[in-house]
Amino acid sequence: MTALLAPARPEAPKIVRWRRWRAPGGTAVLVAAGYLVLLSLAAVGAPLVAPHDPYVQDLAHLNAPPSAAHWLGQDDLGRDILSRVIFGARVSLASSLLAVGLAMLVAVPVGLISGFFGGIVDAILMRIVDGIQSIPPLVLALVITGLLGPSLRNIVIALAVIFSPTFIRLTRGQTLAVREETYVEASKSIGSAPLWVIRRRVLRNVGSPLIVQASTSLGFGLLAEAGLSFLGLGIQPPQASWGVMLNRAYAALFTAGWEVLPPGLAIVLTVLAFNVLGDGLRDRLARRDGLR
Amino acid sequence: MTALLSISELRIQHRRGGTVTPLVDGVSFTVAAGEALGLVGESGSGKTLTALSALRLLPPGVVQTAGSIVFAGRELSTLDDEGMRRLRGNELAMIFQDPMTSLNPAFTIGNQIAEAVRAHRPGTDRATARNRAVEMLDLVGIPAARARLRDYPHAFSGGMRQRAMIAMALSGEPRLLIADEPTTALDVTIQAQILELLARLQQDLGMAMIVVTHDLGVVADVCHRVCVMYAGQLVERAPVDTFYARPRHPYGEGLLRAMPQSTAPGARLRVIPGAVPSGAFPPGCRFHPRCGYVEPACTADPPDLVDDGPVSVRCRRHAELRLRGAR
Amino acid sequence: MLTFVARRLAGLIPLLFVISLAVFSMVYLVPGDPAVALAGGENATPERVLQIRQQLGLDQPLISQYLNWLADVVHGQFGSSLFTGRTVSSELSTRFPVTASLILGSLIVALLVGVPLGLAGGMRPGSWVDRGVTGLVSIGIAMPGFWLAMVLILVFGLNLRWFPVRGYTAFAVSPTDWAYRLVLPSVALGTLMAATLARQLRGALADVLDSDYVRTARAKGLPARRVVGKHALKNAAMPAVTVLGLQVAYLFGGTVITEQIFGIPGVGTYLVNAIIGQDVPVIQGAVTVLAVLVVLVNLVVDLTYGYLNPKVRVA
Numbered sequence: 001m002t003a004l005l006a007p008a009r010p011e012a013p014k015i016v017r018w019r020r021w022r023a024p025g026g027t028a029v030l031v032a033a034g035y036l037v038l039l040s041l042a043a044v045g046a047p048l049v050a051p052h053d054p055y056v057q058d059l060a061h062l063n064a065p066p067s068a069a070h071w072l073g074q075d076d077l078g079r080d081i082l083s084r085v086i087f088g089a090r091v092s093l094a095s096s097l098l099a100v101g102l103a104m105l106v107a108v109p110v111g112l113i114s115g116f117f118g119g120i121v122d123a124i125l126m127r128i129v130d131g132i133q134s135i136p137p138l139v140l141a142l143v144i145t146g147l148l149g150p151s152l153r154n155i156v157i158a159l160a161v162i163f164s165p166t167f168i169r170l171t172r173g174q175t176l177a178v179r180e181e182t183y184v185e186a187s188k189s190i191g192s193a194p195l196w197v198i199r200r201r202v203l204r205n206v207g208s209p210l211i212v213q214a215s216t217s218l219g220f221g222l223l224a225e226a227g228l229s230f231l232g233l234g235i236q237p238p239q240a241s242w243g244v245m246l247n248r249a250y251a252a253l254f255t256a257g258w259e260v261l262p263p264g265l266a267i268v269l270t271v272l273a274f275n276v277l278g279d280g281l282r283d284r285l286a287r288r289d290g291l292r
Numbered sequence: 293m294t295a296l297l298s299i300s301e302l303r304i305q306h307r308r309g310g311t312v313t314p315l316v317d318g319v320s321f322t323v324a325a326g327e328a329l330g331l332v333g334e335s336g337s338g339k340t341l342t343a344l345s346a347l348r349l350l351p352p353g354v355v356q357t358a359g360s361i362v363f364a365g366r367e368l369s370t371l372d373d374e375g376m377r378r379l380r381g382n383e384l385a386m387i388f389q390d391p392m393t394s395l396n397p398a399f400t401i402g403n404q405i406a407e408a409v410r411a412h413r414p415g416t417d418r419a420t421a422r423n424r425a426v427e428m429l430d431l432v433g434i435p436a437a438r439a440r441l442r443d444y445p446h447a448f449s450g451g452m453r454q455r456a457m458i459a460m461a462l463s464g465e466p467r468l469l470i471a472d473e474p475t476t477a478l479d480v481t482i483q484a485q486i487l488e489l490l491a492r493l494q495q496d497l498g499m500a501m502i503v504v505t506h507d508l509g510v511v512a513d514v515c516h517r518v519c520v521m522y523a524g525q526l527v528e529r530a531p532v533d534t535f536y537a538r539p540r541h542p543y544g545e546g547l548l549r550a551m552p553q554s555t556a557p558g559a560r561l562r563v564i565p566g567a568v569p570s571g572a573f574p575p576g577c578r579f580h581p582r583c584g585y586v587e588p589a590c591t592a593d594p595p596d597l598v599d600d601g602p603v604s605v606r607c608r609r610h611a612e613l614r615l616r617g618a619r
Numbered sequence: 620m621l622t623f624v625a626r627r628l629a630g631l632i633p634l635l636f637v638i639s640l641a642v643f644s645m646v647y648l649v650p651g652d653p654a655v656a657l658a659g660g661e662n663a664t665p666e667r668v669l670q671i672r673q674q675l676g677l678d679q680p681l682i683s684q685y686l687n688w689l690a691d692v693v694h695g696q697f698g699s700s701l702f703t704g705r706t707v708s709s710e711l712s713t714r715f716p717v718t719a720s721l722i723l724g725s726l727i728v729a730l731l732v733g734v735p736l737g738l739a740g741g742m743r744p745g746s747w748v749d750r751g752v753t754g755l756v757s758i759g760i761a762m763p764g765f766w767l768a769m770v771l772i773l774v775f776g777l778n779l780r781w782f783p784v785r786g787y788t789a790f791a792v793s794p795t796d797w798a799y800r801l802v803l804p805s806v807a808l809g810t811l812m813a814a815t816l817a818r819q820l821r822g823a824l825a826d827v828l829d830s831d832y833v834r835t836a837r838a839k840g841l842p843a844r845r846v847v848g849k850h851a852l853k854n855a856a857m858p859a860v861t862v863l864g865l866q867v868a869y870l871f872g873g874t875v876i877t878e879q880i881f882g883i884p885g886v887g888t889y890l891v892n893a894i895i896g897q898d899v900p901v902i903q904g905a906v907t908v909l910a911v912l913v914v915l916v917n918l919v920v921d922l923t924y925g926y927l928n929p930k931v932r933v934a
Contacts, residue, residue, distance in 0.1 A: 272761035
């Protein structure tokens, strides 16, 4: 009977499979990943790729529109906008990347501890997480950089603080699930599973959801960096970041409004790419886990 | 006796992009007024899709590509949407496998039944519709029916929800009720009650019924005739008594012998080895890779469905084999 | 339902405690001796340093600093600005309606744009309409609101001259001018909300339309508009309400840059100026109010959810 007539609800899995077949194709994900790879290469090799020095001013051509020598034009100090977008990618990507890295470095152990010990430890840690999430993220980042003082380091700290709650929750949830599982297995043999067993298992399981979340956070990090720098609370001029460039473009809005386009489009495209990548990875993981 | 529902040469496919997967492949059967028919097979045999197609409720991407479905003299596959809507829940009703998810959690039981009543009797006022809902809940054996109208589905147990589903389906006094695995998701003790209820209502109300199931015990309890499906095809169609006494198709024999009821106490349950093929079917008889009576010729030509007395069977050896039924 | 409300309220106490601790300790984020730094750094006069030290109570032990601050906050006194001397409460109460107007405008934009898009996409998942909606939503989510604000100013303010580019008129002064001036800021701010709402609604609707109970509703012979309008929408609306509520709460802080760009004298502008000037009492006061607001909106969303979802109410 078992082999013949199981599973007990024969038709249900099939419906799920139909739904999965309709998931969007992988082309968008590939394009997004390709764009991000190219962008990263350009950022790393900025001095080689950029056509001009991003700091050299050309006071004879302030706010000059695009030309053969300056494809995206020149800003309010005559600097080459294309070169500044390329150099800006370095700072913008680096701040976002470092922030996500720092957030994970702190959040994964915290989530692990919270989920493993449970009880009062978990309750306290989770209330702290709730508390952080009660403050609107942009406001929190502004306050932190505002009080610590604006710099790349402090942007990274501020962004890491606002990213941490999500990562902590993710890891904690995974830890709870693993603890439940190993408890069931281990109770048969040795009583309960030690932390290191759980840690190894959690780290193996939490990897993929963390990567998905990281991709989305990288996009949000770019947006937040742009906002902070735009308000003068982030990267400081003359260093170029996309947010700093938007700040300059805002100052020139009435005279050379088109200058908002290059850094703005760079942000939109890059955030879009991170989100598409994140969604694509999520779908793929869901599919893999579903078929297993 | 004229047929109430007559399905012939039904074909259903899943289409996505360029790939076409056959799911139901030339199924034909009829149901007479007042008759109970069992549609049995393993998962993936296409039995649920066949049932859903009668109400034109196939999931997205799954389409009927050929064949006709005639209900009470009307061709359903070409009927317009409004005509189809008027039939559903009225002359032609259906209940589903999982009562836990088949009722809307956001509305009361009373609301959901009254809504079914009013959908087909425009102008019915709320009070009348509610009274009708109470009547229906009484009919399906829900105690204190009027008080339970205000309950949300989550306050009902699985068995009660399935009773509520039945009440809803019967509120339009259907001539045909299709029950798709009506007991699969329920506890064993509840299963028996629901089956008994269905059998009683079917006889009392004189409606026809199709019971889609993988459980031959259900068919034995409730049905007059049985259709066995395998890999999208009908492999055997027979009166229930005949089928249980002497199945003509090796797959039918396998199903009967796999029933726990037909196994001697203490003996191991018998199973049919292998699984239903999906997508690509084997050449020749689709059942031959799992068949204990396979001959070389079985792998070459696909057998036709042929009549053998009251039975129709799709097996080239049906005349020579003496298959064993249930004990 | 009453116990449900009571339990939710009791859960707020530890949360509010954590928030108060976090906000209180903000002053110690300032590098070095806060009193010196806030007085203007190394060149500050000793009198000014002393004044600030006393105003912030930095000369007292930490625990009494916190308790004094907490006592004030509980009584609705959030201190006053280090520079203007005006109280945070009076500033916030004049600026709050301004920001609320802006958020109302964004909410209208979000509903007007987000709901139709979400419904159109969710009705037929995988169709070309759905793909179009998904594309628009992705772009809407990837766009920095303040960049959109600049583009809107550029196109509709400077080139087409349809809308004013800066400034705010109070509703009491002129309702039409109030609405007119809020159009561009509301679109800039509401686009993200519209995109999020559309995505949420689309996903929920697609899932719900695929559910067993929608199949049941169709099997009952209900007309299609009733299947969608009654059975699908109520269930699909629940997650959307949650998301929308949280978005609105966050917006009270998220209007910061938009207000700055359009020269709107709301809570955001106040907060940014305080942050740039390191005006700690103002920062603490404003952040406390914003956080409590988020907590309250969350509570309302939870209760609404409980009301819409009978299962939660009983559990």
